[in-house]
Amino acid sequence: LVERGGALAGLGVVALVALAIGAGWSDVLAYRDASLAPADQLAELELVGGMIEDEGPTLLTEYEPYGARHFLREGATEGASDLRRRDVPLRGGRSLGKGEFADLDELGLAPLVLNRSLVLRRSPVTSRPPAPYELVWSGEFYELWQRPAGAGAGEGSPRLHVGLGSERSPVGEPRCEQLITLFKRRGQFGGVLAAASRLPVISPRIAPPDYPAAWLRPDEPQRPQPRVPGVMRLDVTVDRADSYAVWLRGSVHSLAEARIDGREVGSARGALNNSEGWISLGEAELDRGVHELELEISGADLHPGSGAYPEPIGPLALAPTDSRPRLSAFELTPGTVLRSCLRNDPRAPALRRDLDWIELLRD
Numbered sequence: 001l002v003e004r005g006g007a008l009a010g011l012g013v014v015a016l017v018a019l020a021i022g023a024g025w026s027d028v029l030a031y032r033d034a035s036l037a038p039a040d041q042l043a044e045l046e047l048v049g050g051m052i053e054d055e056g057p058t059l060l061t062e063y064e065p066y067g068a069r070h071f072l073r074e075g076a077t078e079g080a081s082d083l084r085r086r087d088v089p090l091r092g093g094r095s096l097g098k099g100e101f102a103d104l105d106e107l108g109l110a111p112l113v114l115n116r117s118l119v120l121r122r123s124p125v126t127s128r129p130p131a132p133y134e135l136v137w138s139g140e141f142y143e144l145w146q147r148p149a150g151a152g153a154g155e156g157s158p159r160l161h162v163g164l165g166s167e168r169s170p171v172g173e174p175r176c177e178q179l180i181t182l183f184k185r186r187g188q189f190g191g192v193l194a195a196a197s198r199l200p201v202i203s204p205r206i207a208p209p210d211y212p213a214a215w216l217r218p219d220e221p222q223r224p225q226p227r228v229p230g231v232m233r234l235d236v237t238v239d240r241a242d243s244y245a246v247w248l249r250g251s252v253h254s255l256a257e258a259r260i261d262g263r264e265v266g267s268a269r270g271a272l273n274n275s276e277g278w279i280s281l282g283e284a285e286l287d288r289g290v291h292e293l294e295l296e297i298s299g300a301d302l303h304p305g306s307g308a309y310p311e312p313i314g315p316l317a318l319a320p321t322d323s324r325p326r327l328s329a330f331e332l333t334p335g336t337v338l339r340s341c342l343r344n345d346p347r348a349p350a351l352r353r354d355l356d357w358i359e360l361l362r363d
Contacts, residue, residue: 034304038272038273040141041064041142042067044139044140044141044142045072045119045142048072048137048139048142049072049074050074051136051137051144052072052074052077052119052144053074055075055116055117056117057077057086057116057117058076058115058117059078059079059080059112059115059119060080060119061080061103061119061121062274062276063079063080063082063098063099063101063274063275064082065079065082067079069082072119077119080096080101080102081096081098081100082098082099086111086114087111088107088108088111089108090106091106091108091109093108099274099275101275103126103165104118104120104127104128104129104130109130109157109158109161110157112130113132113147113157113158116146116147118133118145118146119142119143120142120144121277121278122139122140122142122143123247124201124245124247124318124319124323125165125167125169125201125278126170127170127356127357128196128325128356128357129145130157130158130359131196132147132148132158133145134146134147135324156362157362158360158361159359159360159362160181160359160360161359162178162181162357162359163356163357164178164355164357164358165356165357168203168315168317169203170325171197171198171200171353171356173352173355174355174358176337176341178358179332179336179340179341180337180341183334185360186360189360190363191360191361191363192360192361193331193332193361194329194358194359195327195328195330195355196325196327196355197325197326197352197355198323198325198354199240199242199319199320199323200353201318201319202237202238202317202319203315203318204235204236204293204315204316205315206221206315206316207221207222208221208224210233211224211226211232212228212230214228214230215227215230215232217312220312222314222315223250223312223314223315225311225313227310228299229254229298229299230297231294231295231296232294232295232296232316233293233294234292234293234294235291235292235293236260236290236292236293237289237291238286238287238288238289238291238318239288240288241286241288242286242320242321242322243283243285243286243320243321244283244284244286244318244320245281245318245319245320245321246258246281246282246283246284246293246316246317246318247278247281247316247317247319248278248313248317249276249314249315249317250273250277250279250311251271251277251279251313252268252269252313253272253300253305253306253310254297254298254299254300254301254303254306254307255267255269255297255298255301256268256279256281256295256296256298257281257295257296257298258281258282258293258294259296260284260286260291260292260293261291262294264282265281265282265283265284266283267282268281269303270303270304278317283321286318293316295313297310297313330358
């Protein structure tokens with residue numbers, strides 16, 4: 001009987017250990033496959049919320065419901081595509097749908113400048129706000145811009161704002177019809193022209209040969225989905241020796257590591273973004289020439305959230321670390337307009353391609 005009791009006790013211990021291991025492993029699988037909240041981003045929004053208390057109205061251009069509805073509520077905050085008391089339509093008149101994103105250049109100027117404060121998500125392609133706004137705080141994820149205290153709603157706002165960037169670059173070259181419009185409006189209303197210039201961003205094209213076949217999304221091959229561990233490799237041409245920050249658009253759950261020419265630049269994990277959000281992966285000093293940029297996505301491990309369903313990523317971008325826009329007067333003469341409209345003439349000199357926007361300011 002004693003021997004039988006000892007055997008039964010031993011079996012009981014084994015069963016308890018097995019149950020404990022099974023329960024523990026199920027917990028690991030549960031938290032590994034969860035999508036974790038972006039705690040660091042929300043903490044920054046809470047910090048900004050204290051800065052803008054009673055300094056609204058405020059516009060949050062990113063879709064982040066917890067931002068507009070909670071963390072920034074004391075600044076009378078509205079979300080461009082979420083919580084709105086006043087509509088902030090696009091320049092074409094359409095309103096953003098819930099969860100959509102638009103750059104500042106795409107928003108209507110008149111409703112935009114009614115806001116005292118602007119809370120912007122940091123990225124390599126975000127346009128500088130109109131001239132009356134100044135940067136008052138910058139964090140890892142967000143920036144706070146404000147127009148001068150005491151100014152009335154829209155006071156000092158530009159008469160005309162011409163955005164020149166694109167989805168892949170914050171800068172561009174003014175087109176003929178844009179310069180003609182600026183020239184005519186200045187002649188009609190007077191005022192001065194100002195431009196925001198900045199160093200260009202390098203954003204290489206992504207194509208299926210650059211990444212594992214399992215990542216391919218046939219409907220959008222330039223934004224692969226890392227369903228399995230793998231490496232994306234891109235050749236990047238750098239025209240100017242400088243310090244560059246490596247950015248990735250999208251979300252990553254498992255470890256994402258960036259390398260340039262085989263050297264580690266930086267990494268991120270558990271970085272969850274809403275529409276159009278970017279992740280900063282690190283910085284590197286680069287010489288002129290062609291460099292190999294690698295992005296390695298690891299598989300699920302024991303880190304919480306590392307096994308969550310992967311989302312599309314891309315593009316990648318290299319942005320000069322000193323890429324803060326600079327304001328200056330913009331000279332616009334009949335000759336400038338003529339050269340722009342005669343670009344097919346090989347004798348016509350190239351115009352500036354480093355402009356974020358041009359504005360007609362009131363006297």
